[in-house]
Amino acid sequence: MKELNIVNIKNEKVGKVELDKNIFDGKVSKGCIYQLVNMYRANQRLGSASTKTRGEVSGGGIKPWRQKGTGRARHGSIRSPLWRHGGSTFGPHPRDYSYQVPQNLKRVGLVSAINDKLNEDKVFLIDEFKTGSVKTKDFSAILGKLKIVEKCLIVIDEINKNIILAARNIPFVQIGLAAEINAYDVLLNNKILLTKKSVEILTKRLKK
Numbered sequence: 001m002k003e004l005n006i007v008n009i010k011n012e013k014v015g016k017v018e019l020d021k022n023i024f025d026g027k028v029s030k031g032c033i034y035q036l037v038n039m040y041r042a043n044q045r046l047g048s049a050s051t052k053t054r055g056e057v058s059g060g061g062i063k064p065w066r067q068k069g070t071g072r073a074r075h076g077s078i079r080s081p082l083w084r085h086g087g088s089t090f091g092p093h094p095r096d097y098s099y100q101v102p103q104n105l106k107r108v109g110l111v112s113a114i115n116d117k118l119n120e121d122k123v124f125l126i127d128e129f130k131t132g133s134v135k136t137k138d139f140s141a142i143l144g145k146l147k148i149v150e151k152c153l154i155v156i157d158e159i160n161k162n163i164i165l166a167a168r169n170i171p172f173v174q175i176g177l178a179a180e181i182n183a184y185d186v187l188l189n190n191k192i193l194l195t196k197k198s199v200e201i202l203t204k205r206l207k208k
Contacts, residue, residue: 002018002019002021002024002026002118003016003017003018003019004016004017004019004123004124004125005125006125006126007124007125007127007146008126008127009126009128009129009130009142009145009146010145011145011146011147014127017125017196017199019118019199019203020203020207022207023111023203023206023207024111024114024115024118026115026118026119027112028112028116028119029108029109029112030112032105032108032109032112033109033112033113033116033183033187035105035109036101036105036182036183036184037183037184039099039100039101040182040183040184042098042099043097043099045097047094047095047096047097048094049092049093049094050091050092050093050094051087051088051091051092051093052087052088052091053087053088053091054077054079054087055087056087057079057085057086057087058079059078059079060077060078060079060080060086061077063076063077064077064078106182106183107206107208109183110181110182110186111206112183113183113186113187114186114192114202116187117191122190122192123191123192123194124191124192124193124194125193125194125195125196125199126146126193126194126195126196127195127196128195128196128197129142129154129156129160129163129193129195130160130162130163131162131163132162133166134162135166136167136168136169136170138166139163139166139167140170143173146193148173148191148193150172150190150191151172151173151174151188151191152172152173152189152190152191152192152193153175153176153181153185153188153189153192153193154167154173154174154175154176154193155176155177155178155181155192155193155194155195155198156175156176156177156178156195157177157178157197157198157201158177158197159177163175174189178194178195178197178198178199178201178202178205179201179205
């Protein structure tokens with residue numbers, strides 16, 4: 001059973017917590033993670049690439065020369081794909097690349113991503129993460145005490161406007177809700193900082 005120390009915002013140890021061994025068992029399914037990363041990246045694609053076909057390119061409404069007698073090849077439009085500035089053949093058009101995978105696959109993938117961080121001792125617990133100020137300077141001071149200087153996902157149990165505003169100008173910090181984070185969020189960051197309540201929410205969410 002994995003046991004983690006709990007600290008406060010001053011990085012002082014205030015207790016311990018045992019993670020549910022039925023969920024956080026250290027197992028990592030690389031196949032699930034691979035499928036989820038592909039899905040999340042596909043869902044982020046804009047799909048806005050576009051080219052014009054011969055019917056969409058302006059001009060070319062008149063036959064460039066008569067059919068016979070010129071000695072040249074016959075053509076019906078200067079906007080044919082064969083011509084310079086003509087339309088494109090089989091070019092890209094706006095489309096939706098997004099798709100979804102089964103909910104159970106998302107659950108297994110999130111568990112695997114968290115287990116991977118646990119196996120590398122990159123998951124940390126704090127009793128509660130609160131700041132009475134919206135200043136980035138004050139938020140940075142807390143991160144300094146917690147020794148967070150690299151990409152970190154801070155998982156909170158509920159929306160806290162002060163935390164969101166204070167953290168938005170810090171490029172290596174991402175704020176996420178325990179009820180909404182996914183495997184891709186976990187994998188994008190080097191460390192995971194969980195609050196005591198967010199662990200409870202995650203445990204309840206990830207149970208079969």
